[in-house]
Amino acid sequence: MGTETEKGTVAIVGGAGAVGSSTAFALMDSGLVGEIILVDIADERAAGEAMDLNHGAFFTSPVRVRTGGYEDCWDADVVIVTAGASQAPDETRLDLLERNAGIFAEMIPEVTRGLDDDAVVLVVTNPVDVLSYVTWSVSDLPADRVIGSGTVLDTSRFRTALSHEFDVGPSNVHAYVIGEHGDSEVLVWSATNLGGVPIDAYCRHRDVEDLDALQSRIEDEVRDAAYEIIERKGQTNYGVARAVAAATERVLGDDDAILTVSTLLDGQHGIDDVYLSLPATVNRGGVRDVLEFDLDAEERAAVQESAAIVRESIEQLDIDAV
Ligand code: NAD
Secondary structure, eight states, X not given: OOSSSSOEEEEEETTTSHHHXXXXXXXXXXXXXXXXXEEOSOHHHHHHHHHHHHTTGGGSSSOEEEXXXXXXXXXXXXXXXXXXXXXXXXXXXXXXXXXXXXXXXXXXXXXXXXOOTTOEEEEOSSSHHHHHHHHHHHSOOOXXXXXXXXXXXXXXXXXXXXXXHHTOOGGGEEOOEEBOSXXXXXXXXXXXXXXXXXHHHHHHHTTOSOHHHHHHHHHHHHHTHHHHHHHHHSSOOHHHHHHHHHHHHHHHTTOOEEEOOEEEEESGGGOEEEEEEOOEEEETTEEEEEOOOOOOHHHHHHHHHHHHHHHHHHHHHOGGGO
């Protein structure tokens, strides 16, 4: 990477699936990616997706899409992993764990064996926090180079909900979802502001009478979004694809951007040895540092509970045995 002709290479393992192919589509517009490699056991479908995507490349900045095997990931600057089974209606993300952990235990060592030292792996497959931990555990990669997409999408959903609620441009809404990408995720109301005005003061300004009711309605909307979309159309793909493409672009662009990716925690909010989302600075080296909020007591307890839920899944899995 670096020169204009040497744009980044991104491999997408699971690239023939709904999330993988939509992510490829979103990445084609970035201008930062010169080659996208779709890696999937559904090889005919991957070849079809690559052909279809290439036929739009005339309208984007120059980029080639091709298929490849696990060893083709070794040339990539970023390897996105969307491979695995997707969430069925009424199935929680944690229910998917057993199915997907087995796939990862076989696949990740093959994918990462010959990776360049400066490559970053971005895990998307659910349950993303646990599978990010599995990816780090079964590979030889340092933790800062294994990132989960975590609550990047949930944070976007939270900001979008507030933006629509108050008719304020999304870039003026500052709000974060932290913790597990799943049912125990935590919306950080204490740090939420619109244009720098704290949410409670902003609600007084807009004559919102019942802030608790508003918070609980938005929490339900954000937390249940994936269930509702899956119920209606079978899977989620566009929102997550935009979120994953954005995270990939921040890495390739060496942006030092702050995103709520899932990363290995090391004492933040009293949490250790678990992959979980907090705001983290992301650049070409992966995660540079992890930030801590000044959480209120309820939020701190909620994020610790969220960590305990992810940790329990990791322990149930017995990583050494997968
Ligand atoms: P999908 O079934 O459409 O695609 C999964 C793809 O993985 C398939 O093409 C399949 O052939 C491939 N695959 C399976 N095993 C493989 C292997 N060993 N090697 C290579 N490829 C393999 O599913 P989807 O809708 O694209 O969802 C993919 C994953 O992303 C699911 O786990 C889903 O829950 C998750 N997801 C995560 C988020 C998030 O925010 N983290 C959001 C939406 C979906």
